[in-house]
Amino acid sequence: MRFESPTTTKAAATLLGSESGVAHVLAGGTDLLVRMKMGAIEPDLIVDIKRIESLRTLKVAAAGVQIGAAVPAVRLGESDKLRSLWPGVVEAANLIGSDQIQGRCTVVGNLCNASPAADSVPALIAAGAKALIVGPKGKRRVAVEKVVLGPGRTSLARDEFIEAVVLPARTGKSADAYLRFTPRTEMDIAVVSAAVNLTLSRGVVQSAKVVLGAVAPTAVIVPAAAKALIGTKLDDAALDKMVAACRAACNPIDDKRGTIEYRTKVAGVMARRAALSAYERAGGSK
Amino acid sequence: MNGVTVSAKVNGDAVQYVCPADESLLDVLRNRLNLTGVKEGCGTGDCGACSITLDGRLVCACLVLGAEAEGREIGTVEGLSEGGQLHPLQEAFIEKAALQCGICTPGFLVAAKSLLERNPNPSEEEIRYALAGNLCRCTGYDKIVRAVQSAAKMMRRGKKSAR
């Protein structure tokens, strides 16, 4: 195995493109090194992207947020401004593993690992985030939900990698929230999760996005759930309708972390609580 | 396997080592630099026994490649006490009986130090969440949390009197 730590995105793309064996991008490494340790992958080349200055940048403004691929999750929580703009994205990113993991893991890495239970992905999708993808042919920008194809599979070409995710401009009374269920309070993988992003006007939901995690091979956007919220002040009937829509959208599996029945039921519970939290954060009151 | 030559600083001292490209920093610290105070409990980032700081950030050494440490500053439990004086956390762990078998202790000390640097006066809940990445199977965490509270108090007092 070779280890390279290029200092430009171009050099990184060239290294990935010219490797004939198995190449992997190393950002935080909290998933990659585990898979190497378990013998699940045996890379011929590791490209560490943390020495690329632009990828270590976190830009936060109301007009937009850019989270570089090498920015550890802990830095998101350290930005008061980001926390006030996108509290749901930050809480999702900060739920990934322990403080030790937070010091390394990245939102982009969480996305590229393509786990159905990834914490930050539903929140990013709910936020309308885009991934900035670089490759030898230049850059492209795609919606985050287009990146993950299934467990462990992404739409990236072998010589491409994501340099950052960007969050759109924040306007009006908006807020997001992310909640997951885990048996332990920390150090756990989401059994089921929900992200909700709302914009209000005079306490009434103008736009909404509801995304569920760990209930299908990829994160699931639930338009019917969003629709149930729009035009309401999150009264019980609206919430019940949203919960029903969420449960209908679930297509989970039975595994060591949860059952179909449990995931389906608790997906609704998480969505309801996340919606209420986002609503309150956006200034709504019930 | 290509060897990678790395220059880094460990506990303030310059070190150089050669390691295979896929060797973890944990293995480098333990097997090449003889810093066996850094413990391996799982090798997958789930127990925190190998907690170290990398450029001041708390990380698990098992989830860092040795090759990545080029030019970085590494802090381990061995660097906690200065000039023959135990760190207040080390004192408190002994005095409050916060260790039984002691295998998790180095990781807890490094993580707790990192917490108190960020937050000199943490609540019980903040301590519990900050240390959630460190598993202990002996103590039920009770005396560990109390030791961190006690050390935080000592350190705050020390800072005041130093002023």
Add this chain to the structure above:
Amino acid sequence: MPYETDFTNQGFTKVGTRVNRPDGVDKVTGRAKYGADANAAGQLVGRVLRSPHAHALITKIDTSKAEKLPGVKAVLTSKDFPDLTGGNRGLMDILENCMARGRALYDGHAVAAVAAIDADTADKALKLIKVTYKLLPHVTDVDEAMKPSAPIIHDWVRTAGVTPAPTAASNVAQRSEFGHGDVEAGFEQADVIIEKSFKTEQTHQGYIEPHACLATLGPDGSGELWVTTQGHFTFRNVCASLLGLDVAKLKVTSSEIGGGFGGKTHVWTEPVALQLSRKANRPVKLVMSRDEVFRATGPTSSTSVDVKIGAKRNGKITAATAELRYQSGAFPGMWAMFGAMTSFACYDLKNVKSVGFDVLVNRPKVAAYRAPSAPMAAFAVESVVDMLAAELGMDAVDFRIKNAAKKGTKASYGPVYGPIGIGPTLDAVKNHPHMKRKLGKNQGRGVACGFWFNFGGQTCTDLNIGVDGSVNLTVGTVDVGGSRASLALIAAEELGIDYDQVRVTIGDTNSLGHNDTTEGSRGTFSSGMATIFAARNAVEVLRQRAAATWDIPVEQVVWEAGEARAKGKQNNNLPPLSLKEIAAKSPRTGGPIAGHNEVVADGAGVSFASHMCDVEVDPETGATKILRYTVVQDAGKAIHPDYVEGQFQGGAVQGIGWALNEEYIYGDDGRLQNAGFLDYRIPVCSDLPFIDTQILEIPNPNHPYGVRGVGETSIVPPLAAIGNAVSNAVGVRMTHVPMSPPRILKAIEDGQA
């Protein structure tokens, strides 16, 4: 007070104080050396190849490619382990567990091993070993394994404990029955009878330090083993037996141990490491991965238990029965028997019967786990006790007090109790402020009792006094949780010197006589006893030296407050001689001063605890939060209260993890699916509140200081205490441990349906 207090007023000055532990500085600075922290010149890396199958015939193992790989120095299969057990089936089971002999019996069973110059080469070599398996049907569930249709794990196993002895093979290795009286007649007298079935899943001790050793064994049959173990003497004896070595020629040194809880009382890879070393003629370091620890070491039994208890309206239990089915993994064990013995030990019962069935399945060989087998039995019994109290309209604590065992009670497992602490722990629970806390919505409180035997066993201790008066105490019981501090306190107490003047060392197998393993809560009990006797032995010498110095008869010399004092009017002119002064003169008064003791420390005295806990259950997710938890336990005499509390807290939290989330999850293919700390969920710091403790001291009359072991009992009540609390919170009886969120939510829904 009805309890014996003769021992409580001994006027201790050292014992009972909270001193700093002697190994503290080493452990907070990273200097302490654990199993994986030792190295030897020229050492090789050992690795083990493990079966991915739950049950399979090994038709062929081709190691030729691995052997040819440059850097590989030794490759082993079962062929390298000839049968030297002399027909001892127990030893053969250990050997076969260390290395499969023609058949892989569980996912993770060792089938081959290599030693190579580095980890990378060793890993490559494992991949080059080609094992041909023929899959066999498997069974992992205890109830399934008892069915006549189940695949037979061992065709040589006949159910023991059944008359007449059966002739057909069975997965039920043993039936054991305990009890007395006439349970049928007892149930006839009952006004209320509750009968219920329970299940508990398999858990692991979960010590943070994986098994690790450094083995050196030469062609001359002499060797050394540095190993993380609870009992280096036992490891030496077992390894010597399996490998055909002279016991005296194998020196075993116990490293600092990073947790054991019973899981490090058994050998796993140590004989393999020694044999690799012998074959390669180089030291071999073998460290298990976490995955290996889960798949191939430890666990405790998963169980299935039926309990039936009947009582009169006045709250007196008239009869109780239990049938306990425990799986012991792929080798016979006695775990159900311990369950049967402990199940009703807290109560004073006229008519009681418990029957245990030890059952073979395709899972790892079950090992002891802290009060082994008692927590599962207590879960079932204490749940039914709670249900019965509710049915009778009695307070659950009062009901227990009414039926609690006391001095003179004939225990359900046979003997008659001496002074015991179950009653006092229940009284303490009843009066504890915890019980007065108001419960909120979705909250519940649970109480449960627990019992464990404790034992003492063989112990050998040396105490040497240096010329400066400092004392080196060498003991042979591994220090798993701070016992060195307690033993130094005891030595200081006996000699009348400062605690700081005593240094305690855990001796290797060649520096002391045999010491039994640190298990059964025996460390401080037995080595404490031996330390007292060794110190008194040394005091005899000190008195003789003083007498010789003064030239008076030794009978006129007494030892008080750390000095020799001459008694009698005629000796009024003689100023006392301190230990320091006598020690300084020792080279000229007869040489070094030492005390020594060998003892079989019997009479450990049984141990009881009562726990109470408050929980809150989220009715929408089934998640349980522990709001408050209190442990009350009898310690006999707490030598170092900090570490007694530490045992109470640690055991309680292991029990909390077991009660709520910890479990082995096997797939239909018989493979373990959660062999790591991410999905095998031991409690993390943020899951818990502080764990309150109350130490009771009901002296054990068989120990000079009244000490009882304290290490194990604290894990016994939590499953039931939490089960009762959750059941009270949600209004549905929980019968399956762990009470994970999906199980609780399902129980709530089924209860509503």
Add this chain to the structure above:
Amino acid sequence: MEVQLSGILSQAADGARLVECTGATIGELLQSLVLRYPEMQKHLDEGVAVAVNGEIYRDRQDQPIPTNADVFLLPRIQGG
């Protein structure tokens, strides 16, 4: 004296739960038991414990047994 047998030990005594034995110490008691029930030797090799008036002894063969003592033969316990 009467010795009570429990669990699998009674099987070695042809199913008897209560057997008559002699012996002033635990060692003598066990000897007399094996003389009567040779099957018992296997269990003694594996280890047993003897409860004398409620106190459990695992290894001490020289432990005296008082007259009219309550004597109970148990399988040997393991701990964690």
